[in-house]
Amino acid sequence: MAFNKRVKIKTILDQHPIGSEITLMGWVRTKRSNKNVSFIALNDGSIITNYQVVADPNVIAEDVLKKCTTGACLKVTGTVVESQGAGQASELNAKSIEVLGEADPEKYPLQPKKHSLEFLREIAHLRMRTNTFGAVFRVRHALAFAVNKYFNDKGFFYIHTPIITASDAEGAGETFKVTTLDIANPPRSEDGSVDFKQDFFEREANLTVSGQLEGELAALALSEIYTFGPTFRAENSNTTRHLAEFWMIEPEMAFYDAEDNADLAEDFLKYLINYALTNCQEDLKFLENRLLDEEKSKPVDQRSEMRLIEKLKFVAENDFVRITYTEAIEILKRSKPNQKKKFQFLIEEWGADLQSEHERYLVEKHFKKPVILTDYPKEIKSFYMRQNEDGKTVAAMDILFPGIGEIIGGSQREERMELLVSRMEELNIPTDEMWWFLDTRRFGSTPHSGFGLGFERMVQFVTGMGNIRDVIAFPRTPGNAEF
């Protein structure tokens, strides 16, 4: 016999079906009792709002009520009635309560009080039961769905590019090795080196750092594609902005030049933000207040100038600034922190790589808007970016967001075989191993572009969470693969 005859709290709050007899299931957040009545705040994860269950001790046995402690899971049947308290339109008059699972108040770690984010990270298996993380993961879901909906509606095709790969051509960072060899005692060739011919893939293999190159193969067949999958960096970075395992969205489009690429990226980011504003109102309101609370402990000049929702609307409604790297260098050279030697890395000449402090200055101090920075020196960008006519720069594009820094990196791709090969040779990238990539330039090449959006950074921006470990369910970082 089917068990799931419950109504979700989200549905009840949408409809307030006064007079109906319904069944709720969910977890106790709090219980307040006096001798005449108990009020139980129940949450089922469908929405941030708790629903109030009213239990009369003449109806519900005392030993049952005793077990309705924070964290316990209940099945409650009763009648929806107009609420007598403020702040809610209806509540449930309990006719029966079944305790599906208890939660010993002496042992359950999530008591109704404030827990630090650090503590909650240690119990990541339970933290989704809190208001903060419930909100974060509902917003994350909404953004993930919006990613798929945006591209599907535009006629892009979702491609699953490989996670395990034998090519590390992009050289985007250190990679994780994937093997089935016995690491304690790997098979050896005659010269003593490890015999990777005996490994699963008969060669060395890694976890992917990007699906871009494979994405290009698909774009040069299906025109417009995107990837949305996990990518990996084995960098020993213990920061609030880095994960060893994170999700990336990488659209690749045939027939797009650098300007088309920037147009798409800006439109896409605004779509995602608007989607969250429309579909996650309660959660964003909660997260906005959480952030205000958190910032109260900071000096006034370090607090956000805008509230969370205000900031999201501002970004969604205003054009991003578009400037070239060369223009940015001029602005930075003349900037106060550069003149007063406040930057850790002073900007002295064209060609300098931009550090986080420079990006933040441009976005947060100078323009106070998202910035699309284009046409970087080719020396500081990847081999596959299209070379501009000046011979010095490439058609790269980075999008910088307030509080986040680089959220998107992309470029028009070099579609001209000779220029691509000569750049690869300059950088000692083996063209023979990349025969398949070069085939797309050899046969039916065309101008094309693409970019990568770090999904967790986007979730951080929309939720206002300061640490990237708090926007992915089970973060992987150096020394941490728990759960």
Place this chain on the structure above:
Amino acid sequence: MAFNKRVKIKTILDQHPIGSEITLMGWVRTKRSNKNVSFIALNDGSIITNYQVVADPNVIAEDVLKKCTTGACLKVTGTVVESQGAGQASELNAKSIEVLGEADPEKYPLQPKKHSLEFLREIAHLRMRTNTFGAVFRVRHALAFAVNKYFNDKGFFYIHTPIITASDAEGAGETFKVTTLDIANPPRSEDGSVDFKQDFFEREANLTVSGQLEGELAALALSEIYTFGPTFRAENSNTTRHLAEFWMIEPEMAFYDAEDNADLAEDFLKYLINYALTNCQEDLKFLENRLLDEEKSKPVDQRSEMRLIEKLKFVAENDFVRITYTEAIEILKRSKPNQKKKFQFLIEEWGADLQSEHERYLVEKHFKKPVILTDYPKEIKSFYMRQNEDGKTVAAMDILFPGIGEIIGGSQREERMELLVSRMEELNIPTDEMWWFLDTRRFGSTPHSGFGLGFERMVQFVTGMGNIRDVIAFPRTPGNAEF
């Protein structure tokens, strides 16, 4: 200046804007010429149908037309006119043609003739430019979108469970190791064993075989969740049904019992099929004909009884058969192939594990319908499945599809702490390492269920492709991590 001012062929075929001047971009599939006119069939991947470009040699220079060979990429501007040929409502009268990228007919591997699937697998970087693989990957996209839409519409939340994990508790098969150690010369502890404390995660780590356990954590907070991500098996299986890297969809639902679970699974599969039937008509029609063609070389009794689309409709419109393992054993015992000893593994007694031949008999011969098999002996199923009252079986559920075999595996989960722990101890699964998993039973436990759908097997079923390597862009199998 933006480059992408083209109209997609899909849009033109939807609208046939007779009289409009438009720009198309795409790849040449074929060219037929006589001295008065050239007909170029152009494809841009947006739809399987080619669009006909008509080029008058008095308008388009001869040296340009010469370069319009199969595989070349063109930008064509012209006027949409009513077509004089049969089979198409309109065509493009070319005013100008720009060859964006040539394709040397002596070297381009995809000439307009029949290529074997084996050959195309070797050039997976180009095969998406063929009709067959264009269709497969458009259908794959549609199914992936349908997965997300189905769950989003139902209020499920998409959770990204970890890819790298230190737990291999499910024991679903051999795992890939993930490491940053130097395999040729790993650091050693004093006793000579590899010192994994110096590895990136400070312990041994693997690629995940399933996101289920982490999915359960999320379901016991948010009620209804699903995962959709890559999973890995390091099994040395060179079959048409196995990949080392494949995508799985794993919904987990609090408050669902075994029957709720089966209801959801059946509804979900039918939704996916109906979505493809509605949204992929041209591609499915093409794939149906491809399959008919392929089966012409088979003996009549090995050909499919139904055409592809007929089969999809049949599955979408009819109830799946639901029987217990015990009933299935009785049917198999009495079956002709068992009595005549035609099965490789004869069914002699209750408790036998079902092989592919038995599953196929039930689905393809006996019921001629998808079958939901439930309540397997606990000995042949995983530790986390809910124990039935008979003390012998668990609330497992496998869904078997014609031609595919097991497409879904799932169960009601054991929510009762004591029963779960004693089963883990029987199977020597370390309960201390699984403290976080057991916490969900310790605090606020509840009946819950879930299942896993192998995405590639679903794509195989819907597209009619016989080899699983032909439904994922860049398959990973033993010895193969190319591209």
